[in-house]
Amino acid sequence: xxxxxxxxxxxxxxxxxxxxxxxxxxxxxxxxxxxxxxxxxxxxxxxxxxxxxxxxxxxxxxxxxxxxxxxxxxxxxxxxxxxxxxxxxxxxxxxxxxxxxxxxxxxxxxxxxxxxxxxxxxxxxxxxxxxxxxxxxxxxxxxxxxxxxxxxxxxxxxxxxxxxxxxxxxxxxxxxxxxxxxxxxxxxxxxxxxxxx
Numbered sequence: 075x076x077x078x079x080x081x082x083x084x085x086x087x088x089x090x091x092x093x094x095x096x097x098x099x100x101x102x103x104x105x106x107x108x109x110x111x112x113x114x115x116x117x118x119x120x121x122x123x124x125x126x127x128x129x130x131x132x133x134x135x136x137x138x139x140x141x142x143x144x145x146x147x148x149x150x151x152x153x154x155x156x157x158x159x160x161x162x163x164x165x166x167x168x169x170x171x172x173x174x175x176x177x178x179x180x181x182x183x184x185x186x187x188x189x190x191x192x193x194x195x196x197x198x199x200x201x202x203x204x205x206x207x208x209x210x211x212x213x214x215x216x217x218x219x220x221x222x223x224x225x226x227x228x229x230x231x232x233x234x235x236x237x238x239x240x241x242x243x244x245x246x247x248x249x250x251x252x253x254x255x256x257x258x259x260x261x262x263x264x265x266x267x268x269x270x271x
Contacts, residue, residue, distance in 0.1 A: 077107065077270060079095040079124060079134050081210030085269045091164040094261070099126050100252040104169075104181075104214070106234055106264045108141045109164065112199045115145045115226045117237035123245060123254075133188075141234050141264060142154055145197050156193030158210050158232030159201055163188060164263040170213060171249055179246060180215035181260055187212050189232060214262065216242035234262070 082105060086093045094101045103124040111118050119141040124134045143157045151157040165187055172182035188207050192200040214234045217223035222238040229235050236242035249260065 075134070075136050076120060077122065077250055079199070081270060082122060082124065082265075085265055086164075086263070088166070089265075089269075091263055092166070092261070095126070097126065097130060098255075099128055100129065100132055100248060100255055101125060102248060102252045102260065104260060104262050106139065107270075108264065108266045110267045112198050112201075114142055114148055117217075117226065117235075121234065121236070121245075123248060125248065135241075135244070137153045137245065138237040139250065140226045140230050140237075141233055142199050142226070143192070143230050143232050144228060147231040148192055148197060148199075148226045149195050149265055151191075151193065151195070152231060153191065155206070156191035158189040158206075158212060159192055159199060160212055160234070161188040161190060161201075161234075162262070162264045162266050164261065166261045167259045168262050169260040171246075171253055171260075174213050175217040178215075178219075180213050180242075180263070181249060183209055183212045184259075185209075187190060234264075251252060 105122040108121045109118045117138045117140050121137045121139040147157045168185045169181040171186045174180035188205050216236045217229040
């Protein structure tokens with residue numbers, strides 16, 4: 075575990091973000107942490123899922139993910155302005171359970187997010203320049219359907235992507251439980267490793 079609950083809460087408070095708790099079950103905190111590594115194609119970021127279980131015990135789970143697009147889409151952008159890279163921030167009510175590419179349940183973007191557009195067509199992630207706001211299909215989904223993927227490549231064109239299917243399945247089970255209690259709306263918060271220095 076790279077970061078613990080007190081460390082994460084401290085960063086959220088410092089940034090004026092909400093930490094969901096109120097001593098309620100499955101009041102999910104879905105928090106991505108982008109690593110300091112600016113080279114694309116590796117699952118070198120983390121997703122933290124923090125919530126209280128049925129016994130109201132606080133749980134924290136850490137999963138390897140990518141918060142960045144893979145090399146393929148950096149070099150072959152779908153958008154004329156370049157490939158989307160999510161800007162760090164707390165996006166309240168940004169996602170809901172729905173079908174990713176019409177194929178399987180994941181968290182789908184339903185409210186505006188902010189992205190940079192990397193148009194240099196190289197393998198370095200350019201996180202700067204003009205910020206675009208809108209619905210871009212920045213979903214939270216898995217890579218390989220049966221095991222795990224070693225490199226990102228086509229799995230992400232800006233989405234937040236789980237490396238291991240077992241982690242993703244556990245995550246979605248928690249999301250479905252939360253949906254049954256609070257409705258189909260989820261907040262995604264993206265932090266950076268440098269926030270913890």
